[in-house]
Amino acid sequence: MIDLTQSILDRDNLNLVLDNLKLGIIAHTPDRTITVFNKEAQKITGYLKEDVIGRDCHMVFQAPFCGKKCSFCDTTPNFTSGTKEYPVNIITKDGFDRQLEMTVSAITGKNNEFKGVIASFKDVTETFNLSLKAENLSNFAGIIGKEKAMQEIFRQIRDVALYNYPVNVTGDTGTGKERVAYAIHDISSYGNGAFVPVNCRAIPEGIVESELFGHVKGAFSGAVKERKGRFELADKGTLFLDEVAELPLKTQVKLLRFLEEGSFEKVGGEKKISVDVRIISATNKNLKDEVNKGNFREDLYYRLDVIPIHLPPLRHRKNDIPILAAHFLKEAE
The missing domain is CATH 3.40.50.300 (P-loop containing nucleotide triphosphate hydrolases)
Known part of the structure; x- marks a missing residue:
């Protein structure tokens, strides 16, 4: 019970930290299931957290959120550890064009196994x-x-x-x-x-x-x-x-x-x-x-x-x- 309570507290604290960042944050698993979507991400895109959590990041938005620039656009993901930086244009939920600067990093486990990706982005429109x-x-x-x-x-x-x-x-x-x-x-x-x-x-x-x-x-x-x-x-x-x-x-x-x-x-x-x-x-x-x-x-x-x-x-x-x-x-x- 103590471990479960601590786990919930850790998760809540993590969400609190992410929601206070001035950068949009999105993370997903190797199968593109979105696990993190902070307040700034909601503000920039117009999508609510409940709209996207648990869904495919290529399907929930009007187009792949990465602008088809990530390594998950093919059937087999081929994302190597490291960081990618690139500009991307998106269309918000309300239909507005926004220009973003995005940084994408691999998430790895204790044994260096690939767990997914996390991306930070800011609106430079x-x-x-x-x-x-x-x-x-x-x-x-x-x-x-x-x-x-x-x-x-x-x-x-x-x-x-x-x-x-x-x-x-x-x-x-x-x-x-x-x-x-x-x-x-x-x-x-x-x-x-x-x-x-x-x-x-x-x-x-x-x-x-x-x-x-x-x-x-x-x-x-x-x-x-x-x-x-x-x-x-x-x-x-x-x-x-x-x-x-x-x-x-x-x-x-x-x-x-x-x-x-x-x-x-x-x-x-x-x-x-x-x-x-x-x-x-x-x-x-x-x-x-x-x-x-x-x-x-x-x-x-x-x-x-x-x-x-x-x-x-x-x-x-x-x-x-x-x-x-x-x-x-x-x-x-």
Whole structure:
């Protein structure tokens, strides 16, 4: 009886300590059953403790709470001891977007056996918004700039990372389209997967379909073995199609079919392959003009240009030049 009373007291004291922390705390077992959810976690997410305790952390919220960045998104957990830190965007119970900074650690027993994970997180949404409003955020996800146009780019990156809609980044050569694409990937639910960039201009027209979708053995002369394409390599991650306006019309048809169905066939193959890939495209051309010229399919244009982001050239944001110069000088030290 004394041991039971002491156990209850220890548990109550632990809950009291956790509820007085100014960080959200969530913990779960190896099978993702939530065991701890403190007051700050309730405040940030809008979910009550009784809503989540004893439930799967991938099922109780509107999306996996980790943003699909933890090691429990596959059937077999593969979480090694240590600490992971990453940003994550969530949607609260009331439907509001919040940006969090999360730290995740393994819970181990006396004999170093794996018992689950514990995560602490804080809401940095208001800090981020205030920095944007004051236009004093000069570095976001490795992108440098304080001009108002760049603050809007930072806001767009944060907002679109929440969703899996195709993004089309436009801008002159050298404006940082790939950096923006990677930033979206990194803070999105696909950030734990691969970021696979493809320069569509650099691939010879005769092999572009094989490069993107792969081929089976014997599909053409020289295809001595089956090969994965970029779509398969980017499964659970992001495929970045740079210079997408340069894709041949035949390949555009196959890309359109993938965007509609979520599956494709390898060159020379008959089996449909399904992958979970986020598509981000980029071009320094006006795609609408390319449609009018007959160089780009109109239906594909509307599929890719769901969320457009335009990057201004440096000549239109001259106030960023000193900041960029200081950044590169520091890098060179």
